[in-house]
Amino acid sequence: MSSKVVIVGGGVIGSSIAYFLRLSDPSVSVTVIERDPTYARSSSALSAASIRQQFSTPLSVQMSLFGIEFLRSIGERLEIDGTKPSIDLHEGGYLFLATPAGHATLRENHALQKRLGADISLLDKDALQARFPWLNTEDLVAGAYGESGEGWFDGYGLVQALRKKAQALGARFIAADVTALRRDGKHVTQVQTADGEVYACDFVVNAAGAWSRKIAQMAGIDLPVFARRRSIFNVTSPARLEQCPLLIDPSGVYFRPEGNSFICGTSPSADNDPDDLPLDEVDHALFDDVIWPTLAHRVPQFEALRVQNCWSGYYEYNVLDQNAIIGYHPDVDNCIFANGFSGHGLQQGPATGRGVSELILHGGYTTLDLDSLSFARVLENRPIVEKNVV
Template identity: 60%
Template sequence: MPQTQFDVVIAGGAVVGSAVAYFLTADAGFKGSVAVIEPDPTYQHCATALSAASIRHQFSTEENIRMSRFGTEFLRTFADALAVDGIRPDPAFHEGGYLFLATSAGLPVLQDNHALQRREGADVALLDAAALQARFPWLRTGDLAAGSLGLSGEGWLDAYGLLQGLRRKAVAQGAVYLPQRVAGIDRVSARVTGVRLDDGQVLACGALVNAAGVGAPALARLAGIDLPVQARKRSVFYVQCPERLPGCPMVIDPSGAYFRPEGPGFITGIAPPPDQDPECFDFEVQHTLFEDVLWPLLAQRVPAFEALRCVRSWAGHYDMNLVDQNVILGLHPSLDNLYFANGFSGHGLQQAPAVGRALAELIVHGEYRTLDLARLGWRRILEGRPVIEKNVV
């Protein structure tokens, strides 16, 4: 007979849900059972697999810096910590750095963010225009005042490898993955008592974790909760250029355009203008955004990019927190056992290890024990006290 009762059910088995499953089953104080409900076990359309697969410490919010710094530590020890049967997974972490560029108009914000990042232990350097030109001669710097460069800890990785490593280790530690979708939530007063799956199964549970990505608002509504998160489509373009750009980090232009090395080429993208960025669930690539907006910006910043060629492209989604672009984490005040990890706004991959550990601590021990992430809980949303993250890429 299949198991129909679990101590913890996690809705969503991509990188965040799998991180929660891994840290729960790795916690010596947890003796229970875990089920992960994931409707797409191929992960073909999950945000994890379709992301730009990068990690940075250059945020404007203390909690985000701390979470991503832990993410870096986790990646550095990933192969040993997540080995199963002698197989050591490789997340292919390359510490190539981030470079945030600023004009004179954006310099005060860059300087404030840089000072905060240094206080939080981030290994970052503030370079003026002359230093930028000397270090990156392929970069056009005439309109720039400065740039903040990550010297270590930041870079890019194999997102699918990270996800599969977490998933495989969670399974080895006892987690059960079910290829279903949560179609209903059973609730008695202030407690979730179980979930109904789309194949008709009913699973009783002691706690439920909403890690459903862009499906999180619909899942929250099943419990009577309005989650201020919407899906925002982001197109990613893989381009090649005849010239090499030695020492190229992940570059964030003042326009919001980004690019970084990937194999013999680069991946690049930009958010659409706000008036052209509705809630969206399709996977159609925004080719006109590349032709009309992104390519001209790239060529303006890097003259060699005038000759670039777009080789392939894809689209994924951010689960965008409409209030302050930070994750909504932890329990909702009206429910005793429904935990949220939603609204990452593009930061989910890099923050998944820290969030997985934090939720495991909250579920098992009733409190955050390593990073205090209480400020990112529901109360700021319900009380109208947003914690604004300025560095959303």
């Protein structure tokens, strides 16, 4: 008898799980319930859509190494009837910059990344100036640059390609809002939606992104994941920056090319980062007070900037340690969580989809071991310390 899997959330995480499940075992019944099939407010569609291996924890590096492998081969992997999707992958690299205060950490992270096979170069101040002559390096000592395997892509295109391929493989996508999870002891037996439909399940996966805490509460679980607003600004400038990567200033402000313009942003300060802020209220003060002055300092040509467009999206923010929570909770034996990616969901989606499918089909991980991301660390208050938080 085939298993029935219900996935709550059809963004990149949910669609990736559905794809890998049906690809690995066509006998498994997969139903994905997505509250908004237009993805108008989804993190997947509203993010800056980028990928890097420049993390400080081995598992994050490994997940993104598989992520870039998946993105490079997306045409072949997600082809449908001869039509190959494109996500406009541009491997322009990340450039993490360091002042003297961050130099040791940059070197340590670089050694880890190289050991795991990431193609990252460590550049001293002179090398930075030679390679990026438009960069103000006065207060810098070094930078780490992704020569390949890092860059940006069409996040909405990735979600659509995964969704369509999962459907072509037999996954069913339902447009509905989940209102209840029915439990029998430690087992979730049914998922109920606002239209009164009830879906029986052998497994239920919480992949609801910024709304995952609400879904967890329906199963009686306290999930430390909250919706945190992040504003992105699309700016035009007369600046002509040759070989411009996705640059991370030591302050946390970032920018990257977007066609003939640039997109930029940063995280607000911890004391100004409440939960569930409305997405239609972009934080313009953050741009005026923090982002623009930082950009003008780091790239003098950016003194002349004009905001062309702006929007906000949600991080599904894990307040414990800003890393994903993947796996079972001891109180619910058939509910798998895939939440709290804190801005890394698009790049970690392929590895998560593969891993969760392995948990369901084999009872454990058979490729990359994601066990360190389990719910146990939350219950035991064992945060994973990631030094390269962006």
